[in-house]
Every structure is written in structure tokens, then in C-alpha cells.
Amino acid sequence: MLARISTLALAFFSMAAAMPGKPSPFEQKQSVNTPANKLMSNAKTVRALADADAEVALDAYSIKFVKCQFVKAYSDELAEEGAETVLATNRFIVFRLCVTGASSCSTNYGEYVVDMDTYLNYMVEYKQEEQEAMCEACGENCAEDEYYADADEEAEEEEEEDEGDDERRLRRFKRKLEGAVDGYYSDCTTCVDDCAKIDAMEENYYLDASNFIACQVVQGDDDDGADILYGGPMCGSQGTKIKIGVFTDEDCMFLDSSLDVEDYLADENGNQMKLSHALLKTTYDNSDPISCLDDEAEQDDAAYYAATREICRNLYDGAGKCESIYDFAQAAGMSQEQIDNEDLVCGYIDSLNSGTYSQDGEIVVGGNPTYTPGGTSTTGGQKFALTFFILGTVGLAVYAAMLHSQLTKGGKADLSTQGGAMA
Numbered sequence: 001m002l003a004r005i006s007t008l009a010l011a012f013f014s015m016a017a018a019m020p021g022k023p024s025p026f027e028q029k030q031s032v033n034t035p036a037n038k039l040m041s042n043a044k045t046v047r048a049l050a051d052a053d054a055e056v057a058l059d060a061y062s063i064k065f066v067k068c069q070f071v072k073a074y075s076d077e078l079a080e081e082g083a084e085t086v087l088a089t090n091r092f093i094v095f096r097l098c099v100t101g102a103s104s105c106s107t108n109y110g111e112y113v114v115d116m117d118t119y120l121n122y123m124v125e126y127k128q129e130e131q132e133a134m135c136e137a138c139g140e141n142c143a144e145d146e147y148y149a150d151a152d153e154e155a156e157e158e159e160e161e162d163e164g165d166d167e168r169r170l171r172r173f174k175r176k177l178e179g180a181v182d183g184y185y186s187d188c189t190t191c192v193d194d195c196a197k198i199d200a201m202e203e204n205y206y207l208d209a210s211n212f213i214a215c216q217v218v219q220g221d222d223d224d225g226a227d228i229l230y231g232g233p234m235c236g237s238q239g240t241k242i243k244i245g246v247f248t249d250e251d252c253m254f255l256d257s258s259l260d261v262e263d264y265l266a267d268e269n270g271n272q273m274k275l276s277h278a279l280l281k282t283t284y285d286n287s288d289p290i291s292c293l294d295d296e297a298e299q300d301d302a303a304y305y306a307a308t309r310e311i312c313r314n315l316y317d318g319a320g321k322c323e324s325i326y327d328f329a330q331a332a333g334m335s336q337e338q339i340d341n342e343d344l345v346c347g348y349i350d351s352l353n354s355g356t357y358s359q360d361g362e363i364v365v366g367g368n369p370t371y372t373p374g375g376t377s378t379t380g381g382q383k384f385a386l387t388f389f390i391l392g393t394v395g396l397a398v399y400a401a402m403l404h405s406q407l408t409k410g411g412k413a414d415l416s417t418q419g420g421a422m423a
Contacts, residue, residue: 070361091116112319142188215252
């Protein structure tokens with residue numbers, strides 16, 4: 001089992017990532033250079049189309065988050081540095097492209113794996129732009145008609161003869177907002193309230209959790225001689241969520257689950273700050289999936305590419321792909337070599353989804369992983385297996401010692417016999 005996992009992992013790292021997409025806007029901020037990032041950036045395309053100029057049509061699909069998973073694996077770099085451990089933590093996101101509007105994602109879909117940095121960079125950029133567009137439209141269309149006040153309170157104060165006009169204006173503003181932000185906000189009252197909270201976030205002693213998707217210092221070495229600590233993204237709730245944790249290294253590979261990042265956040269005046277996860281939550285919340293259809297793009301001869309949102313194109317191009325076994329409509333025409341390569345990626349994705357690793361990246365040897373803050377507890381099956389292997393190893397060592405002793409004595413006896421005959 002472990003040998004198969006290792007083979008799949010090596011194969012995935014060697015072949016899984018795809019074509020380079022648009023450089024991430026966070027690239028200048030990222031000082032993290034983890035082994036996972038290096039492996040993904042140097043990997044080859046798993047599935048390349050026969051026509052290099054052709055693009056896979058993604059406009060009929062939507063992005064669905066599946067899982068966040070840490071994986072601890074051997075690192076040559078750590079070994080060369082003489083680090084305390086040679087196991088580096090690689091961070092992955094598994095996502096799907098499902099048919100938009102389908103009741104389930106059970107056929108004609110693809111499953112993909114990409115490193116967490118790439119996923120969060122593109123997703124946060126997209127969600128930030130969406131949020132800014134919403135607040136801009138809200139300010140232009142709602143403020144002018146005095147919808148900053150509570151809608152119910154205004155309705156009570158208005159004259160009965162004015163209600164018809166107000167209702168018509170509200171419907172008009174709803175349509176404008178829906179056109180700007182895909183209908184995410186249903187009325188002016190909701191968007192005004194949310195945008196006001198976003199603007200006053202720091203005044204209310206909150207920081208946006210998405211600011212920490214790039215590993216950064218939360219406690220410096222000048223803080224009373226304390227160790228340097230870093231804040232960065234981590235998998236939470238058995239991989240169903242993405243949170244911000246505390247790490248002991250600048251690459252955010254070594255998580256200290258006993259620490260709470262909010263204990264190390266303060267403004268310039270020393271006031272304690274908390275994290276707002278509202279924006280970060282949208283990167284893994286499937287209640288409002290991102291449609292890959294860019295209905296604002298102009299159709300031209302390259303319609304397949306033009307009609308696809310950039311975030312879908314970038315994530316697709318940068319991911320390891322598992323498509324043909326799920327009857328993904330765009331997987332037709334693959335060569336046998338591409339299918340063989342894809343099988344390795346599918347196997348690795350399956351290992352990420354099936355509980356092969358605990359939440360903090362340790363390999364689970366039999367049984368179900370039992371995760372608690374601060375580490376992974378050992379199950380009964382794991383204890384039995386470890387005890388069996390330890391006793392077996394000790395038994396073999398004793399047997400080897402006995403066999404060696406017998407061979408040594410037998411050799412001496414033969415030499416004595418030979419010596420007597422010669423005399």
C-alpha cells in the first residue's frame with residue numbers, strides 16, 4: 001500500500017501540472033518556495049491536445065471545491081540543509097469542473113489537483129474583484145435613492161402614494177446589481193450593509209483572512225526574544241475548509257496546531273485584532289459556484305477560449321487532470337500515453353480523497369484517521385500493526401544472532417578436524 005502511494009506521488013510530481021497560465025497577481029508577494037511549488041512548476045502536461053492552438057471548452061462547467069489536503073513527503077532540500085526533519089509539507093486542493101446547473105456532479109465532469117498557493121491566488125483575486133464590483137454598483141445604484149437606511153423603517157415613513165414608484169426603483173436597482181455581480185446580492189439593503197462592514201473592517205478590529213494566503217510573519221524575533229512565527233493557510237475540518245494557522249517556518253510547512261493566529265494579531269496601537277473569514281470562505285463554499293461561462297466576453301473565431309472565464313482557464317491549465325474515467329466530454333481524442341499518465345494522476349487524487357493522509361499530512365496506516373488539534377492520535381489498528389512489526393523485527397534480530405553463532409562454531413570445528421588430519 002505504502003509503496004503504491006509513493007509511486008503515485010512520484011509520478012504525479014513528475015507529470016501532473018499543466019501549461020503555464022497568466023502569472024498570478026500575488027506572485028510578487030509570494031516569498032514561499034515550497035517543494036510542492038517547485039515540483040508543480042517543473043512538471044509536464046498530463047494531457048496535451050493534438051492541436052497546440054486548440055483550447056478545451058470549459059464554458060459549460062462550474063468550479064466545485066472538493067478537498068484541501070496536506071501531504072508530508074521526503075525533501076532533498078531539507079536533507080541537504082541538515083534540517084531537523086526531512087519531511088516537507090506539500091499542500092493541495094482537489095476541485096471539480098461540473099456541468100453548470102446540473103442537479104449532481106456524477107457524470108461528464110473532471111477532477112483536478114493543484115497546489116494550494118495557485119488555487120488561493122486565483123480564487124482570492126477573482127472574489128476580490130467580484131466584491132469590489134458589487135460594492136461599486138451598490139454605491140452607484142443604491143446610495144442615490146437613500147437605501148442606506150433600513151428598508152423596513154423607510155417603508156413605514158413613506159406615503160402610501162409613493163410606494164409604487166419606490167418598488168419600481170428597487171426592482172430596477174436589483175436588476176443592475178444582478179448584472180454586475182451575478183445576482184449574488186438580492187437587494188440594495190443587503191449589499192449596502194455588507195459593503196459598510198467591509199469598509200469599516202479595521203475600525204472594528206478585524207483583518208481580512210485572505211491577507212494571509214501568502215505566508216507572513218505574525219511574531220517577530222524582536223518580541224521579547226520569542227521565536228519567529230508565521231501565519232498562513234491550512235486545511236481545516238478534515239479538509240472541507242481553509243483556515244489560517246500558525247507555522248514555525250517561513251514557508252508555512254510546519255504547522256503548530258496548539259497556537260491560535262488571532263493571539264498574535266494586533267494593530268499599530270496594540271489593539272487585539274480578529275480575522276474575518278467572509279472572503280476566504282467563498283473560495284471553498286460551493287453554495288455559489290463559479291460558472292466558467294464568461295457571458296460578457298465577445299464571441300469570435302476563438303469562441304471556446306473567449307467564452308471561458310480566466311479563473312477557470314488558469315486553474316485548469318495549472319492542474320493535474322483526471323477526466324476520461326468520469327466521461328468528461330472534453331477528454332475525447334487522448335492518446336494511450338496520455339491515458340496512462342492520467343491513470344497515475346487519478347490514483348493520486350483518489351489517495352488524497354480517500355483518507356490516506358491525516359489532516360496534517362501524515363500517512364494513515366490502516367483504520368480511520370483520528371485528528372485532534374496538536375497532532376494525529378494512533379488508532380487501535382495502527383498500534384497493533386506497529387507492535388507486530390516491532391516484535392517481528394526483534395525476533396528476526398535474535399534469530400540472526402543465533403544463526404551467526406552456530407555458523408561461527410561450526411566453522412571452528414571444521415578447522416580443528418582438518419588440523420588433526422594434517423598432523
